[in-house]
């Protein structure tokens with residue numbers, strides 16, 4: 001029921017609300033938060049108070065973005081323009097924009113941003129809410145920020161890390177072997193990415209991690225962009241290595257159990273490299289022990305070789321020094337005698353008399369000639385008698401009957 005008292009009370013409340021609203025308008029935002037609806041069909045914009053003019057000092061604003069769909073959608077926020085005061089320590093202690101994955105600004109922190117950003121950056125919620133809080137200090141004001149936001153279908157992929165995947169930090173790899181890579185590989189990875197893989201190999205096996213490519217922005221403590229390898233499946237497991245840089249491919253990393261956790265993180269600066277590709281495979285515990293034994297054996301052999309070289313060098317040096325000492329104690333003469341010659345005579349081949357080879361010619365007398373046992377064949381006498389010797393000619397042959405003697409033919 002309306003009563004004067006209740007009316008007065010109501011007026012006081014309205015007045016206080018007006019005052020409160022006035023205070024809010026003074027800082028251009030609500031300290032208790034405003035809820036903004038993210039649509040999947042419309043890209044909406046959120047700017048800092050006074051944008052594009054400088055924001056005010058002592059601002060403390062907060063917003064919660066909520067998808068209009070009740071399920072199946074997440075919030076995508078793109079940083080189109082970002083100019084806040086920065087500090088050299090990158091701690092964002094002066095002016096900052098903090099982003100939270102949920103409906104409350106006290107929920108899990110996606111990131112806290114300050115300074116300048118030259119290229120757009122995207123961030124995603126894992127559910128239908130994303131909250132922001134903008135805080136400035138007493139001095140040094142800048143243009144602020146301009147964000148665009150809308151609702152995108154939730155994508156769940158537990159194998160691959162990419163922008164918009166709500167399971168980027170819940171990636172699971174199982175089996176005897178496999179590969180995985182940084183987001184957008186082989187292109188440059190996006191800024192402000194976070195990916196977490198947990199590798200599980202069969203019972204009784206260990207995980208061997210071998211990088212095939214590695215190119216991550218270098219920083220002195222690997223606290224900007226980095227790859228962190230845990231010996232176990234939890235974020236509380238022992239850290240085996242934290243890696244960054246691009247000068248060399250890291251050595252293989254072994255787990256002590258069947259689990260290994262790998263976390264990749266990139267910061268919000270514009271220094272993004274080409275990321276990494278890595279292979280994992282199961283290995284037997286004794287393989288590692290064998291590797292250690294071989295390594296120790298190699299080191300031992302190396303030490304022995306080095307020791308031998310050092311001893312030999314020292315021995316040689318001692319011999320030289322002794323020789324120099326003996327040389328200095330000799331009479332001071334400028335001419336060297338054969339005895340004083342510091343170098344040993346050159347090696348000469350030992351004389352060996354030449355031995356002539358034994359002649360192979362046989363000078364012994366030939367044995368008596370042996371005649372053939374068979375008599376020679378009979379001489380073939382001519383069938384006709386030989387012509388007569390001069391003076392023993394006989395009467396000339398008679399001409400054949402009917403023929404004439406030669407003298408008759410002459411007549």
Ligand SMILES: [Ca+2]
Pocket residue numbers: 085094095136137138139140141
């Ligand atoms: Ca400031």
Ligand SMILES: [Ca+2]
Pocket residue numbers: 191217224225266267268269270271272
């Ligand atoms: Ca970076």
